[in-house]
Amino acid sequence: MSFKELNLNKAIVKAIDEAGYTEPTLIQERTIPLVIDKKDVIASAQTGTGKTAAFALPILQLLFNKQDAPKKGKKIRALVVSPTRELAAQIGKNFQIYSKYTNLRTTVVFGGAGIEPQIDILKKGVDIVVATPGRLLDLHKQDVLNLDYIEVLVLDEADLMLDMGFIDDVKKIERLCPEKKQNLLFSATMPFKVEQLANSILNAPVRIEVTPTSSAAKNVSQILYYVPKRNKMELCLHLLRNTIKGKRILIFRRTKFGVDKLESTLTKNGYSAERLHGDRTQSERQTALNKFKHAEVNILIATDVAARGIDINELDAVVNFDLPNVPETYVHRIGRTGRAGNFGKSYSFCSADEKSYVKSIQQLINVQIPVEDNHPYPLDPKAKPIVHKKQGSKYKKGRKGEGSKKKKKRWY
Template structure:
């Protein structure tokens, strides 16, 4: 199939051709006709499957066809809600690129930066707004944003939105939009809480499920290292020195873990950038820019900070900490080996992460190759570490001498 067969108009087809997209991806093939028919949809698809265009192209088409001839201040007709700033910026860039030959105006609002420039853009009038939940509600409270004319609401990366605690914000945003709107929900995974959200806000949705596990398995050479938790930093230094060729994205579970690994790599003279939630928006954008421009060959990130970020020509992914959700593993390794390229993923597994490997292999229906020639091997008999919480040094119920004296206190 080609994009013409999806009944897209000439201005949009021209913009798509200039991006060198020849044929729609499976998610675009399935979603675009349904969106153009005005149906609500729930789509399970990972980053890298072309899902942004799956809703951006039909939204641009519908708004272009219904454009009012008199431009009396554009009203927000399409609202895209995204969990992270980086993803919101990327989505708006996609709308700008695909809508290049239409007169439709799009903008993006997100927290962590001053409001004034965003307010100035909104006051000029916009057709399409991309927003993170917190900043959107702040601006709505100030009467800067009016959602009374929204025709299409998109909730992108819904599972991450809920993981980040935005459930109440999302429900409030949905209620602020007109009841007759079309709602499109996109999510990398569909856990029960996403199903609950979909049931409460979507009207008879069509479900589209794309499992990219086989694609990731085919394009990415996956390697597994069993190693003690205490030796993971040494093993990463060994791989960077002797094995890894090209750039690498390293995933860690926590912000503290990101910072700790960064300090070690910097001491060993590696050029490193990091992404996590405690960094300001400007710092995160600059870090990503330097990595993309090859000023640094290593990027260390948490899942939340890296979600939805597109990095062209990524050579390697390293799972320093294995994720406890198997779909997240697929999501991570799928960032390399894109657009017909091949890539390599390295995963470190300590004794307490063995269960995660079993779940991942079950999901992928594929055995991950174990590297036996490992300078820091894990003892097969090693037991998971159990962290006991330290209690009080005093015996339970023991009172201090002062409290034993029944003194009358003034409070």
């Protein structure tokens, strides 16, 4: 099937051709006709399946007839709500590529960047806004953003939005939009919370499921290393020196502190690495990402939230320095590599306290991950997880200390 067959007009098809897309992906093929038909949609699709175009292209098609500004200026007719700044920036960029030969204008608004330039653009008038929830509500409070004319509302990465605690903001944004509008919800996983949100917002939605999350990326070979927690750093350096030398690598850690610690160790050992997590400013995150994309550094260390939805082509390997406790997250992580017909590798480090995570990951993906025993830091199979016990008081409960035992003169 070609994009022309999806009833997209010439201006949009021309931009798609120039961007190098020849035929629609499965999610695009299923979603685009429904959105053009003005149906509400709930879609389950992982990152890397082409879902941004699945909602961006039909939205541009629907707004195409209203692209020329009336005398009072353009009104915001489509709103895309996204959990992270990086994802919002990427969606905005895609909209601009696809609308190249139209007069439709898109802007992106998110926190961590100056609010004034965003206000200026909004005052000039735009058709489509891509936003993170916090900044969107700030701008609405300041009366520079009018949601009364919204025709299409898109909630992207809904599961992550709820994980990050945006549920109330999302509901508030939905209430600020007109009651009669088209709603599209995209989510990589469909936990109960997402289902609840969909039921409260969507109107008789059509369900689309593309590659259930349990199908791990086909072009990625997975390897598991059992290693004591204290030796993970050494194993990482060992791999960088021998196995994945000079390759483009994305390393995942569970915490921001862990990301910083690993970056500092790698830098001391002569590697060029950048880090990505929520405590860095927007410009720092953008700089880190650009350096990695332009091959100025070949290692990017990130937390899951910061790396969600980032599109990095030609990534050689993913290293799970810390295993995720949510099995779906593992699928997302390794799906960063092996995209667009390329082959990739994933290396996962498992310490004694992470063995249960491996079990649930393998149950989800229905694959036994091959184990590499031939490395300098093997984990003793009998090793028990390290439990940090709190030191209690040296006195028994209810016993008095030495000081109070001494006979004291009482006032009574």
